[in-house]
Amino acid sequence: MAKKELSFTPTRNRIRDRDAxxxxxxxxxxxxxxLCFLIIVYPLWFVVIxxxxxxxxxNQGKVVLWPVDIRFYGFEQIFQDSRIxxxxxxxxxxxxxxxxxxMIVTMPAAYALSRPDFRLRNPIMxxxxxxxxxxxxxxxxxxxxxxxxxINTPWILLVMVLINTYNLIIARTFIQNTIPNDLYESAxxxxxxxxxxxxxxxxxxxxxxxxxxxxxxxxxxWNDYFNALIYTSNTxxxxxQMVLRRILLQNEAFANGNGGVxxxxxxxxxxxxxYAVMIVSTVPILLVYPxxxxxxxxxxxxxxxxx
Amino acid sequence: MSxxxxxxxxxTGGRSVLWYLQQDWxxxxxxxxxxxxxxxxxYMPMYGAQLAFRKYDFAKGIYGGDxxxxxxxxxxxxxxxxxxxxxxxxxxSFCSILFSFPAPxxxxxxxxxxxxxxxxxxxxxTVYIPYFISTVVLVSMLNVLFAKNGGVLSDLLKFLHIxxxxxxxxxxxxxxxxxxVGSGIWQSMGWNSIIYIAALSSVDIQLxxxxxxxxxxxxxxxxxxxxxxxxxxxxxxxxxxxxxxxNVGFDKIYLMQNTLNLKSSEVISTYVYSLMxxxxxxxxxxxxxxxxxxxxxxxFIFLLLANTISKRVTGSGLM
Numbered sequence: 287m288a289k290k291e292l293s294f295t296p297t298r299n300r301i302r303d304r305d306a307x308x309x310x311x312x313x314x315x316x317x318x319x320x321l322c323f324l325i326i327v328y329p330l331w332f333v334v335i336x337x338x339x340x341x342x343x344x345n346q347g348k349v350v351l352w353p354v355d356i357r358f359y360g361f362e363q364i365f366q367d368s369r370i371x372x373x374x375x376x377x378x379x380x381x382x383x384x385x386x387x388x389m390i391v392t393m394p395a396a397y398a399l400s401r402p403d404f405r406l407r408n409p410i411m412x413x414x415x416x417x418x419x420x421x422x423x424x425x426x427x428x429x430x431x432x433x434x435x436x437i438n439t440p441w442i443l444l445v446m447v448l449i450n451t452y453n454l455i456i457a458r459t460f461i462q463n464t465i466p467n468d469l470y471e472s473a474x475x476x477x478x479x480x481x482x483x484x485x486x487x488x489x490x491x492x493x494x495x496x497x498x499x500x501x502x503x504x505x506x507x508w509n510d511y512f513n514a515l516i517y518t519s520n521t522x523x524x525x526x527q528m529v530l531r532r533i534l535l536q537n538e539a540f541a542n543g544n545g546g547v548x549x550x551x552x553x554x555x556x557x558x559x560x561y562a563v564m565i566v567s568t569v570p571i572l573l574v575y576p577x578x579x580x581x582x583x584x585x586x587x588x589x590x591x592x593x
Numbered sequence: 594m595s596x597x598x599x600x601x602x603x604x605t606g607g608r609s610v611l612w613y614l615q616q617d618w619x620x621x622x623x624x625x626x627x628x629x630x631x632x633x634x635x636y637m638p639m640y641g642a643q644l645a646f647r648k649y650d651f652a653k654g655i656y657g658g659d660x661x662x663x664x665x666x667x668x669x670x671x672x673x674x675x676x677x678x679x680x681x682x683x684x685x686s687f688c689s690i691l692f693s694f695p696a697p698x699x700x701x702x703x704x705x706x707x708x709x710x711x712x713x714x715x716x717x718x719t720v721y722i723p724y725f726i727s728t729v730v731l732v733s734m735l736n737v738l739f740a741k742n743g744g745v746l747s748d749l750l751k752f753l754h755i756x757x758x759x760x761x762x763x764x765x766x767x768x769x770x771x772x773x774v775g776s777g778i779w780q781s782m783g784w785n786s787i788i789y790i791a792a793l794s795s796v797d798i799q800l801x802x803x804x805x806x807x808x809x810x811x812x813x814x815x816x817x818x819x820x821x822x823x824x825x826x827x828x829x830x831x832x833x834x835x836x837x838x839x840n841v842g843f844d845k846i847y848l849m850q851n852t853l854n855l856k857s858s859e860v861i862s863t864y865v866y867s868l869m870x871x872x873x874x875x876x877x878x879x880x881x882x883x884x885x886x887x888x889x890x891x892x893f894i895f896l897l898l899a900n901t902i903s904k905r906v907t908g909s910g911l912m
Contacts, residue, residue, distance in 0.1 A: 307810035315706045319716055322700065326720050326779065329738055332745055336737070347743035391630065394623035404620050410628070417631055419896055422638025423885025424865050425878050429655045430638045448630045480619035509727040512844050516866075527729050534733035535848060560737070564730045572725045579718075583787065 337361070337561035344557060360558030364566055372522065373529035376440070380525055381507040384444045388503040391449045393496070396457035397484045418451045424516070431517060440523045446513045453502055460495035461488060497581035501574070508571045530567055534560055645883035658879070665883035674864060678884075682860040685841050688774045690834055696782045698827065701789030702819055706811070717790075720783025732848040735776055739763055766857035773849065788830075789823055796822045828903050835899035861888050 336344045340355035348354065364370055398404060399411060421427070428437075436442040465488060473483050489496070511527035518524055575582075614621055645665055647658035669675055700720065707713040726734075738746040739762040750756045762768045796818060804814050843862040850858045859867075861884060868881035 307812055311811045312706070312708070315703050319703050319707060319712070322703070323716055323719055326723060326783065329734055329746070329779070330722065332738065333734060345740075345743050347745055347748050350745055391626045395627035398617075398620040398623045401620060404617050406617075410624065413628070414631060417635040419893055420639065420889055421635060422640070422642045423882055423889065424862075425869055425882045425885065426638035426641030426644060426655065427634070428869070429641055429644075429878075430634070434633075445630075446634075448634070449627045454627070480623065484623065505725065511727070511729055527727055530727070530729045530733075531848070534729060535736070557737075560733065564733065568726055568730055572722065575721065575725065583791065 333561050333564050337558055337565055339558075341557035344561075357558070360560075360562030361566070363559050364562050369521075369529050369533070370526070370563070370566075373524065373526035376523060377508060377526040379440070380443050380510075381504050384507040385500055385503045387444060387448060388450075388453075389496070389499060392454055392457055392499060393489070393492075394484060395449065396454055396461055397480075397488050399454070399458045400461040401480075414451045414454060428516065436517070438518050438520050438523070442517045443507075443510075443513055443523075443525065446510075446517070447506065450502070450506075453499055457492075457495050457499055461492060465491055494581040494584045497578040501578055501582060504574065505571060526567055530563060533563055642882060642886050644879055645886045647879060649878040661879075665880045666887065668880060669884050669887065674859070677856065678859055678861045678864045681857055682841050682862075685770055685773060685846075685860060688770050689777060689841070690831075692774050693778050693781070694831065694834065696778045697785035698789055698823060700782055701786040701793060701823075702815060704786065704790060705793045705819065706815075717783075720786065722783070723780040724784035726780065728844045728848060731776060731780060732845060735772060735849070736763060739772065761853075764851065764853035766854045769849070769854045769857040773845065777845070788826060792823055792826045793819055832896065832899045832903055835895045 332349075335349055335351075335353040337360055338356050338358060339349045339353045340357065343349050343354050399407060401407070422430075431437060431442060436445075469487055469491075470483060473487055478486070509527065511525070511531060514524050514528045518528075521528075641655050644655050644658070646660060646662055647656075648661050648664075649655075650658040704713060704717055707716070723731075738744055740747060741761040741764065744762075747756070747760070747762050750762075751758055751760065756762065756768070760768065762772060800818050801814060804818060809817065841860050841862060843866065846858055846860055847863050847866065850863065865881045865884050865888075868877045868884065870876060
C-alpha cells in the first residue's frame with residue numbers, strides 16, 4: 287500500500303510516520319471495541335448465569351463467570367405465576383393494539399404533511415412540533431383524561447401516545463425524500479386520488495420506515511410503565527412492566543443484604559425468580575429486532591436526514 | 594407549481610378556513626385523527642395549565658377554583674424543595690449531556706474504523722441489545738450488580754479501588770448521578786450510534802483517498818473528514834436535548850429512588866408526582882401544576898437559546 291502511494295507523497299518519512307500513527311490508532315480502536323463489547327455483554331451474561339445458579343452463591347458474589355450449582359427453579363416458578371401470565375397477556379394486547387393504532391394514525395398524517403402541494407403544511411407541522419417542547423404538565427393531562435372517563439380503563443394504555451411527533455417527522459421526511467415525484471404525477475394523471483396514491487404507492491414503497499415506526503412504537507408500548515402507574519390501579523389491566531416492578535423492585539429493600547426473600551419460595555433459589563423474570567420479560571421484544579433489522583438501518587438513515 | 598394541483602386552484606383574495614379545507618379535503622381527512630388527538634391530549638391540557646394560577650376546587654373542577662395569581666410559584670420558589678429539585682435536575686441533565694451525548698459519537702467512529710467485517714457486525718448487533726431492556730429490568734439489574742454486599746460490579750469497582758471499600762453505590766447519594774448516567778450510557782449508546790453510523794456511511798470515499806495521498810494519518814482523517822460530517826447531526830440532536838434539559842426522565846429516576854439517596858435523586862418530575870400522588874396527606878394539584886409549568890417554560894427558553902446559538906455558530910438549527 288505504502289509503495290503504491292510513494293510517488294504522490296513528498297517524503298518517505300512522512301509515510302512512515304503516518305503508517306506508525308495508523309497502526310497505533312487501529313490497535314486503540316480494536317482494544318476499545320473489545321472493551322465496549324465486554325461492558326455491554328457482561329451484565330447480560332451475569333443475569334443469564336444468575337438465573338440458573340444457586341441464589342445463595344449469587345448473593346455472596348461467588349457466581350462471576352460461569353453458572354454454579356445449576357437449577358431451573360426460577361423458570362419453573364414463573365410459568366406458574368398468574369400475575370406474570372396476566373401481565374404478559376395485557377402487554378401483548380397493548381403492544382399489538384397500540385402499535386396498530388399508532389400506525390393507522392401516523393402514516394396517513396405523515397403522507398399528508400409530506401405533500402408539497404398541501405397548503406397550511408407548515409402551520410400544521412408547527413402545531414405538532416410545538417407539543418414536543420411544550421405540554422400542559424402531568425396534572426392537567428391527568429384531569430383531562432379523568433374527564434374523558436379513561437382512568438383505570440385499558441383504553442388509556444392503548445391511546446395515551448397515539449401519535450409521537452418525532453415518529454411523525456421521520457416518517458414524513460422519509461416519504462418526502464424517497465418517493466419520486468414522477469410516481470405521483472403519473473398516478474394523478476391516471477386519476478388516482480390521495481387515498482389511492484397513499485394506499486397503492488406510498489405504503490408499499492415505505493416498508494423501511496414502516497418497520498422503523500413499528501419498532502419505535504412497539505418498544506415504547508412494551509417498556510411503558512409510566513402511563514400504567516399514573517392512569518391505572520387495577521392489576522387486572524396492568525401491563526407486564528407493572529408486574530415486574532412489584533416483583534423485582536417493591537419486594538426488596540435495596541442493597542442492605544436482606545432483600546429479595548419471597549415468602550414460600552425455597553430459600554436458596556428465591557432470587558433465581560428475579561433473574562428469570564428479567565430474561566423472560568426481555569427476550570420477546572429482543573427477538574423482534576433481527577427480523578426488521580434489514581429495513582431498520584435504511585429507514586433510520588433516510589428518515590433522520592433532516593432530524 | 595406542483596403537479597397534482599388542479600387547474601381551478603387559482604389565487605383567491607380572501608382565503609377562508611373553508612377554502613383551505615375544500616382544496617385539500619382528502620389530505621385533511623388523513624390528518625384528522627392525528628390533529629384531533631393532539632388537540633384533546635396536548636392542547637386541552639395546556640389550557641388546563643391555568644390551574645397553576647388557581648386554587649384547586651374539587652367541586653368546581655379544573656377551571657373553577659379561585660384565581661390566586663402567582664401564589665403557588667412563590668410557594669415553590671421559597672420552599673427548600675426548589676433548590677434541591679432544581680440542583681438535582683440540572684446536575685443530572687448536564688452530566689447526561691456531557692457524558693452520554695459524546696458516547697455514541699465515539700462508538701460510531703470506532704465501529705466505522707473496524708476492518709474485520711464479522712467483528713464489526715457482531716459488535717454492532719451487541720450494542721443494540723441493552724436498548725430493548727425495559728427501565729424496570731434495568732433498575733433491578735443495577736440493584737443486583739451494584740449491591741452493597743456481593744454485587745459483582747461493585748466488588749469489581751472496589752477491587753480496582755475506583756470506589757472505597759465501604760461504598761454503598763445504591764444508597765449513598767454522591768454515587769446516584771454516576772449510576773444514573775452510567776446505566777444510561779450502557780443502555781442507549783449503541784442505539785444512538787445508529788444515526789451517526791448512517792451519517793458516516795454517507796461520507797464520500799474520495800475524501801479519504803485524497804487525504805491519504807496528502808499524507809494525513811488516520812487520526813487526522815477522523816478529525817478532518819469524519820467529525821465534520823457528523824456536525825450537522827450532532828447539532829440537531831444537541832438542540833433537541835437542550836430543549837429537554839429539565840425533563841430528566843421520570844421513569845428511571847423514580848425507580849432508582851430510595852430513602853437513602855432521595856436528597857440527590859428527587860428531581861422536578863418526581864417531585865411533581867409526589868405532590869400529585871403523595872404517600873401521605875392530600876394531593877396538591879395546583880402546586881404540582883405550577884411546578885410543571887415552570888419546568889416547561891425553562892425548557893422552552895433553553896431550546897430557543899440553544900437554537901439561536903447553534904444558528905450563529907454553525908448556521909444550522911431546528912427552526
